[in-house]
Amino acid sequence: MLLNMILFVPLAGFLLLLFFPREQRGAIRTTALLISLLVFVASLGLIPEVRNAPTATSYETNVSWIDYPPIRYHVGIDGLSLWLVILSTLLTPITVLVSWNYIEKRVKEFFAFLLLLEFGMIGVFLAMDLFLFYVFFEVTLVPMYFLIGIWGHDKRIYAAVKFFLYTLAGSVLMLAAIIYLYNRGGTFDYPILLEMLRNGRLALSSTEQFWLFMAFFFAFAVKVPLFPLHTWLPDAHGEAPTAGSIILASVLLKMGTYGLVRFCLPMFPGAARDNAPWIVALAITGIIYGALVAMIQPNMKRLVAYSSVSHLGFVVLGIFSFNQLALDGAVYQMLNHGVSTGALFMLVGYLYERRHSLEIADYGGVATPAPFLAAMFMVTMLASVGLPTLNNFVGEFLVLQGAAQVNFTWAVFAAVGVILSAVYMLWMYQRTFFGEVSEELRSHMHDLSPREWATIIPLVVLMIWMGTATQTFLPVISASNERTLEQTKTNVEFQVNASPSLSSQVKELLNVR
Numbered sequence: 459m460l461l462n463m464i465l466f467v468p469l470a471g472f473l474l475l476l477f478f479p480r481e482q483r484g485a486i487r488t489t490a491l492l493i494s495l496l497v498f499v500a501s502l503g504l505i506p507e508v509r510n511a512p513t514a515t516s517y518e519t520n521v522s523w524i525d526y527p528p529i530r531y532h533v534g535i536d537g538l539s540l541w542l543v544i545l546s547t548l549l550t551p552i553t554v555l556v557s558w559n560y561i562e563k564r565v566k567e568f569f570a571f572l573l574l575l576e577f578g579m580i581g582v583f584l585a586m587d588l589f590l591f592y593v594f595f596e597v598t599l600v601p602m603y604f605l606i607g608i609w610g611h612d613k614r615i616y617a618a619v620k621f622f623l624y625t626l627a628g629s630v631l632m633l634a635a636i637i638y639l640y641n642r643g644g645t646f647d648y649p650i651l652l653e654m655l656r657n658g659r660l661a662l663s664s665t666e667q668f669w670l671f672m673a674f675f676f677a678f679a680v681k682v683p684l685f686p687l688h689t690w691l692p693d694a695h696g697e698a699p700t701a702g703s704i705i706l707a708s709v710l711l712k713m714g715t716y717g718l719v720r721f722c723l724p725m726f727p728g729a730a731r732d733n734a735p736w737i738v739a740l741a742i743t744g745i746i747y748g749a750l751v752a753m754i755q756p757n758m759k760r761l762v763a764y765s766s767v768s769h770l771g772f773v774v775l776g777i778f779s780f781n782q783l784a785l786d787g788a789v790y791q792m793l794n795h796g797v798s799t800g801a802l803f804m805l806v807g808y809l810y811e812r813r814h815s816l817e818i819a820d821y822g823g824v825a826t827p828a829p830f831l832a833a834m835f836m837v838t839m840l841a842s843v844g845l846p847t848l849n850n851f852v853g854e855f856l857v858l859q860g861a862a863q864v865n866f867t868w869a870v871f872a873a874v875g876v877i878l879s880a881v882y883m884l885w886m887y888q889r890t891f892f893g894e895v896s897e898e899l900r901s902h903m904h905d906l907s908p909r910e911w912a913t914i915i916p917l918v919v920l921m922i923w924m925g926t927a928t929q930t931f932l933p934v935i936s937a938s939n940e941r942t943l944e945q946t947k948t949n950v951e952f953q954v955n956a957s958p959s960l961s962s963q964v965k966e967l968l969n970v971r
Contacts, residue, residue, distance in 0.1 A: 461517035461535060464500050464547070465584060467493060468576040475570040483565045487558055490569035494551035494576065501547040504535060512537030512937040515586065515649075523590070529646055532586040537938030538789065539583040541931060542716060545796050546579040546709050548916070553701035555913045556804055560700060560811055561609060568609060571601035572701065579709050583716065588636045589646040592629065595677075598710060599625055602702065610697040617690075617697035624690040628680035635673035652724055656945065664728060671729035674722050675737075681714030684737075684774055685744030688767045695763035696816070700807025703759065707766055708800035712792045715773045719789065719942065723777070727946035734778040741778070742871045745771035749878035753885070757816045758806045761886055762799060765842065768875050769795050769850075775872055776857035784860025785939045790932060791853030794924060798841040798850055801917040805835045808910055809890075812902050818886060823895025827903040832891045834906065834914050839887050841921040843880045849924035 471493035478486050507516045515534035523531040535543060553572060561568045578601070581594030599622055607618035636646065643651050643660045654660035662670065680687045691711075695703050723730050748768030755761035769791070776788025808831065809824070810816055825832035841848035844855075854876060862869035895903075906914070924931060 460500060460503055461533060461584065462519060464497055464504070464543070465533065465577065465580050467497050467500075468550070468573045468580070472570050472573040472577065475566055475573065478566055480566050486566050486569055487554065490573060491551055491554045493573060494547070494554055497576065498544075498547040498551055501544050504540060504543070508535060508537060508540045509934055512540075512934040513941040518586075520586070520647075523587075527589075527640065527646070529589045530587045532590065532647055532649075533581075533584040534586050535584055537934040538716070538719060538942075540934060541793050542583045542709070542712060543580055545712075545793060546576060546583070549704060549708050549796070549800060550576045552800075552804075552913050552916065553704050555909055556704065556807065557699070557701045558909060560807070564608060568605070571604055572705075575601040575605070575705060579705075579713075582713050586648050587646050588639065588648055588651070591648070592633055592636060595629055595632075595713065596626075598713070602706065602710065605702040606694060606698045609699040610702070612697070613693070614697045617693040620690045621694040624680050624683075624687070628677035628687075631673040632677035635670045638670065648721075652945075655725060662726075667726045667729040668732070671722060671726035671733065674717065674726070675733075678714040678717040678722065681717070682711060682770050682774065683714070683767065685740050685747055685767065685771070688744065688748070691767065692760045692763040695766075695803070696757060696760045700804060700810070703803040703807070704800045707762075707803055708796035711766065711770060712796060715770065715777065715788070715792055718774070718777050719785070719939075723942060724946050730778070730946075731780065734780065737778045738775055738865075738868060741771045741774035742868060743771075744768065745775070745872050745875035746878070749875045749882060753878065753882040755882075756818055758809070758818055758886065758890070759803070759816050761818075761882065762802050762806060765802075765879065765882070766795070766799055768879060769799070769842075771875065772854055772857045772872065775861055775868065779857075779861045779864045779868070780943065781860040781864055782936070782940060782943060783856050783863065785943065786932060786936050787853050787856025787858075787860060789935045789939060790924075790928070791850070791857060793931065794841075794849040794853045797917050797920045797924065798838055798848075801834075801838040801914060801921070802842060804913060804917070805831070805838060808906070812904065813899065814902075818889050821890040821899065822893040823891070823899065824903055825891040826895045827900050828905045830906050834918060835891065836887065837918055837921065838914075839883050841925070843883050844876055847922070847925045849921045852925060852928050 475486060475489060513536065515536050518534035520530060520532040523529050550572060554569065557568065575598060578594050578597035581597065582591065585591035585594050603618050603622045606621060607614055610617060639651060640646055643654055645651060683691050694706060698706060745768050748764045748771065752761050752764035752768065755764060773788045773791050776784040813820060841850050844850040858869045858873060861872060
């Protein structure tokens, strides 16, 4: 009952807001905030049961939805999806507050679409029926398309259409693969299909596995986005309103990496292992390419967007290392990226509200009139860079450590991205917040308001909490990942081909036998 309430209250809120008169803007904003806060508080109630049994499916509901073909309303939550659901419910009230004064036209439609988007995001992480998963996956496209297309910047129509077409093209291939699996197995129910694949009742040839894996992988790779399928992301981020950028970076991109862990690895383990080398190559290319392109961006939003391409390359690298440490780091990095990059887009949005420009050249000396804004930006920027005691460090370190156990060269190249991220982030911060402040900028720039403090403080607290008290989050994730690797028989022993010149201490550190 609790899980269904969390899923359907945002949908009920969406329908409720449609009946509000347009001129009641205050009531619309307040209602959206109260509904989203209710969902967040309710989602915290999921934690105890899932922590007690992270590998089981908790709060499961499995009833018939459509008789023929047999599509079921089958939802549940486990250790992999728990924190992603809570991240979605946390960020929705934050985006409502972020948009409180920023959105002035079509207020009713904007906040209604935010609640509809929350419904779709939560549904993606809960769906245990493949067709139901596809429905939720597509539901998220519609409100995000309108959020970008109506409330975005100058090139919003181009960015919205590009985002929609890219994601739709990938998901259509996934739909074809889902239908093929139904024709072979007679069901869309994911646990049943998984059991049939494991016990041999549904046997897929290597060719079938390859093409089905590729169909699912392409849909999720576009969503991540993995290099070279990333070109829609900078345009979407650059033109989206602040709330759209926060949700897009923090949650929608994680639907791609979540799909890789939830579906691609367990259903097609052979194809996943066979294709891992070139997928890892693309992930490492994305890590370095995203960082290099971010260095030359004159636009703050596009810089943060390309940093996402780089950071999510770490997630894909961790997933396809087929190693417990790396996979734990990958899933943890999904959450870390959602918190730190969401906060970056929020703070960039606050700068835009004051200066009405995203160009770095239009700033300089912001720390003088807005020292607290500069301080919050600095903490968030350092978290994104991967400073120890902040959240991103833990995820990146686990991915690099796990990848090094598989192939030390992978870790070396990926580590270059960590260095480059410090370069482009620190350079952007220096140009924006230090130096002489012009009179024009001083007249526009004021420090954080109480509403803005209320939105940034929870995320900064999370950055520190996730960087120092990782055992709050990791045990649930690790148990779920262990089950995934065990079920798919991908948690194999690897040996690092170390050079004889390495010292015995380094060999011991790398666990080389």
